[in-house]
Amino acid sequence: MSFSVTAPSPRTKLISGLIVGLYALVTLAPLLWIIATGFKSGQDSIHYPPKVLFEPTMEGYVNLFTTRTRIPSDQPPKDTTSMTWYEEIVYKKGEIIAEPSKYGERFLNSTVIGFGSTALCMFLGTIAAYAFSRFKVPLKDDLLFFILSTRMMPPIAVAIPIFLMFKNLGLNDTYFGMIMLYTAVNLSLSVWLLKGFMDEIPVEYEEAALIDGYTRFEAFIKVVLPQAITGIASTAIFCLIFAWNEYAFAVLLTSGDAQTAPPFIPTIIGVSGKDWPAVAAGATLFLVPVMVFTVLLRKHLLRGITFGAIRK
């Protein structure tokens, strides 16, 4: 790493500030717009010109989690004071809640499949990377190239064979099938990334542990894993982001029990066509887990825990 020796001039600071600000605007504006839309009413969301200032409402979130029917016109008016706040919102629009929507289930599916495949991928990736890094594996270079080669085309290019395979094996619309699929797609990346991190860990640590009375497996668990935690964390973030956001396979292979949130969100339809506030609310909530996960693991990304322990 190199640092500039002189302090930056005010002009440099201004220019770099502008560049960063512009970049932040470009990346954050769509995100903020989605979050804002989630709190708009149906009319405000499609208002032209678009409204930046509006009266916030929970309508979108209520619609996201419910399916509703119109109140028949012959029904006598009800007393709104005995209603919960969300029933009241719906009632004011001339609807009543029929049942909870599928969003909760789909969100849970995404969580199980996303985190499940990430965990499996980390488990397999870590042990494979350790083996490639430390042991004499026959045809090591060829195997590594082969593993990487599975990433040389977009995974969706093999959608049709995978669809047929899933159909014949009965894996369509199952947790197991989706976890296996996302693990398979992510594994090459995680083996390569983790091998890089493992190579960085000096082999002397394990040798010291082996002599100090531990088995190879104990040395791996107690000495190598704590060193590799930075690499595992960053690789896990990559894997989770892919599995969480994946849309094309999810549309193709899931429709009911194991459907994830990405294919579900666009299907949220209100009484008068697309219910944009509900879609935006679904997208907003969908962002939260990955954001939390990334923020939690961020310190591992930044911390070099092996610093200074071995003199090079």
Place this chain on the structure above:
Amino acid sequence: MAEIEIKNLRKEFDEFVAVENSTFKVEDGEFFMLLGPSGCGKTTTLRMMAGLELPTSGQVLINGEDVSFKRARDRDIAFVFQMYALYPHLNVRQNLEYPLRSQGNPASLIHEKVAEVSKILKISHLLSSPVGRLSGGDRQRVALGRAIVRDPSAFFMDEPLGALDAEFREEMAEELRALHDRMGATTIYVTHDQLEAMQMGDKIVVMNHGVIEQFGAPQEIYDWPATKFVADFIGFPAMNFLPLGHHKVSVGNTFVAYKDYQIDVPACLEEFDGSLDVGVRPEHIRLSREPGGIPATVVASEYLGTTQIVSVEIDQAILKSRVSSTEEYSVGSSINLIFDYRSISLFDHSSGRALQSEGNREVLACG
């Protein structure tokens, strides 16, 4: 307590032979040096003895038991690495506790042991610091502590002082030797520094290109090198070689001829007919202004306090002589060289082997 023996130990990495069939024995309680230039196979030999590398063939015996293919953890040894290899995610105390925990010792014993060891090594005040913040010398102390805390039967050290600054190295070398004398455990120590080996070792094995060149006490190796490599590698400045060209010696000869001059040597014990070199240590060449001896020209002199190294030229060969600083030898002046005949070795020029003589008979017999 351990007596360690290796028999015909050999290691190949694919095509490359790292260690040729090597055999030697380390007596119980010895401070044993494996000395040689980098890439000579000394570290590989040590790693095979420790169980970090499997031999291609041959045996490692600890107390008479064949452990060649036993796991490192079953050999009851401790290893000190050049780069310390302290566990970076643990602090000093946890590092010291680590080997004890693997044996499932009770907490009270672990605590006691760690306190004792840290007192011996004067690192008690560092117990709760993370290892990343320690100085090189302290890290090496912690690494030593981790080794001795378990009371192993033998210590294996791979250039433990190699990464230290010169001033620390001196200090740690003394501490190490003192620690060894106090504990009395067999220590096998790898180094490329011949001074370190001479200073600390009870016995030295000199290796080159995977082959053991010589095995013996420091003084024996210094005085009577078995090969030109050993003669050259040990001692500073190295041993001088004066090529005699084609020469014939027979049993009982007490001199060799250099041109018209005669060089006295210890009585020869073998027949030899071939290209011959005379080897003589710098301190065994006397410079004389009186007639007699072999004439040479002074080309340089280095002042080293009480002694000086005077380089002289004789027929394109440069010889170095260590003499007292009281005399002054001006560059370009003529001088006569007188060799101390008791300490001269003769070497076969082509193979580098030392010829047997009255002087080195006993030393070479055990190597």
